[in-house]
Amino acid sequence: MRLLTLILLALLGALQYHLWWGKNGLAEYNETRENVARQMGSNEQLRIRNALLYREIEDLNEGLAAVEELGRNDLGMIKEGETFYRFLPSDPTQGRPLP
Template structure:
């Protein structure tokens, strides 16, 4: 009767080890609860960044369309960014005073 008892103890130890291994994988191993939670946060951050970039792309598309179709917008950008002037115009540059 001593043998079945020791067999039961060994079986219980084996089951306990299996449960410990499974628990380790759930909480700390690859694909663990913590890792999945971190990936969900990263996915949410990436989706927010994608939405922001989509909005920025739409704004740039509108600007490109305006530059292609409206000569006044093109002239305004050329004056602003490149300092271009029309013939017969005089360019005045105003330099602000430096604070000393």
């Protein structure tokens, strides 16, 4: 009877070891769960960024206002008949001149 008790205790210990620290154990499960949560947060940020990019693509394909805005801001373009004024600070220590 004593031998059977020792064998059962050893078997219980081995099963507990595999449950907590073995392959596919609770430690690995918790680590994987944290990785999945982190990846889901990253995916949500990417989903938001993609939605913004799709909206910008739609604006560029459909309307001229977005194209005009990009031309004005990025390339410094002005319309025919417009006058462009550039104001520079009189004191160079106030900051750098505006583009």
